[in-house]
Amino acid sequence: MAVRDAFINGDVAVAVRSLQLVRDSFPDRPAFDTAVSRAVLLRVAAGELPETLRLARPGAMVAFGKQDTNAAGYTDAVRAAREGGFEAVERLAGGRAAVFHERTVALAWSLAVPDALAATHDRFREIAAIMAAALVRLGVDARVGEVPGEYCPGEYSVNARGRSKLVGIGQRVTSGAAHIGAVVVVGESDRVRNILVPVYEALGLDWDPATTGSVEDELGSAAMEDVEGALLAELGERYAFEQTGFDAQTLALAARLEASHRSPIV
Numbered sequence: 001m002a003v004r005d006a007f008i009n010g011d012v013a014v015a016v017r018s019l020q021l022v023r024d025s026f027p028d029r030p031a032f033d034t035a036v037s038r039a040v041l042l043r044v045a046a047g048e049l050p051e052t053l054r055l056a057r058p059g060a061m062v063a064f065g066k067q068d069t070n071a072a073g074y075t076d077a078v079r080a081a082r083e084g085g086f087e088a089v090e091r092l093a094g095g096r097a098a099v100f101h102e103r104t105v106a107l108a109w110s111l112a113v114p115d116a117l118a119a120t121h122d123r124f125r126e127i128a129a130i131m132a133a134a135l136v137r138l139g140v141d142a143r144v145g146e147v148p149g150e151y152c153p154g155e156y157s158v159n160a161r162g163r164s165k166l167v168g169i170g171q172r173v174t175s176g177a178a179h180i181g182a183v184v185v186v187g188e189s190d191r192v193r194n195i196l197v198p199v200y201e202a203l204g205l206d207w208d209p210a211t212t213g214s215v216e217d218e219l220g221s222a223a224m225e226d227v228e229g230a231l232l233a234e235l236g237e238r239y240a241f242e243q244t245g246f247d248a249q250t251l252a253l254a255a256r257l258e259a260s261h262r263s264p265i266v
C-alpha cells in the first residue's frame with residue numbers, strides 16, 4: 001500500500017496513504033461504466049495500478065446484484081427498469097438492486113490487500129464514516145445504519161435522521177484486492193422510488209418507498225459540486241491523492257468486460 005511522508009504529530013512521524021483519484025464518467029454507457037470499475041479492481045489486484053478511487057457522475061441505471069440475477073423475477077425486473085427509462089446492468093459490488101441517475105454521485109474504490117476477506121467490515125466502517133462525515137459538513141443529520149424497510153438494505157448505509165436512506169455501500173473482494181462502491185442520492189429521490197416500485201415488485205422484495213431520500217430532501221437544495229467537494233474534503237483529511245485519468249489499458253479491458261455487465265435483452 002503506497003504511503004508518503006506526511007507530517008509530524010508531536011514527536012511521531014505519520015505516514016499518509018496515497019491513492020490515485022479519477023473523475024472520469026461514462027453516463028451514456030452504463031454497462032461500460034460498471035466495467036471500468038471492474039477493470040480497475042482487476043488491475044489493482046494484479047499490481048498494475050496503485051490504489052485507485054473513482055468519483056463519478058453516472059447515467060440512469062438500475063444495478064442488479066447476484067441475488068437479483070438468480071431471482072425468478074429477474075427478467076421482469078430488467079424489463080421494468082428499461083421501460084422506466086433506466087438501463088439495466090449487473091453490478092460489481094454485492095447487495096440488491098440499486099439505482100443510479102444523473103443526480104447521484106458514485107464512488108468506486110479499489111485497493112490491494114493481502115487477505116481481502118480479513119478486513120471486510122473495517123473497510124465498510126471506514127467508507128461509511130467518510131460518507132457520513134461529508135454529509136455532516138453540508139448540514140445533514142447523517143448517521144450510519146440501516147433504516148428498516150430501506151431498499152438494498154445494509155448495516156453500513158448512511159441515512160438522514162435515522163429515517164431515510166441517502167447512501168448505499170457495497171463491497172466485492174477478489175484475490176489480492178477489494179472494491180468498495182457507494183452511491184449518494186443528491187437529488188430526485190422520487191426517481192429512485194418510482195423505478196424501484198416495479199423493479200422490487202418483480203423481484204419479490206418488500207421495502208418501504210418512504211425510506212428513500214436525498215441530500216436535497218434534507219437541505220432544500222443541493223448542488224452536485226457541493227456534495228463532491230465535501231467528499232473530497234473529507235478524503236483529503238485522511239489521504240493524499242493525485243487526480244489523473246484512466247489509461248488506455250484500463251479502458252481496453254473495460255471494453256472487453258462491458259458485455260458481461262449488461263443485463264440480458266428481454
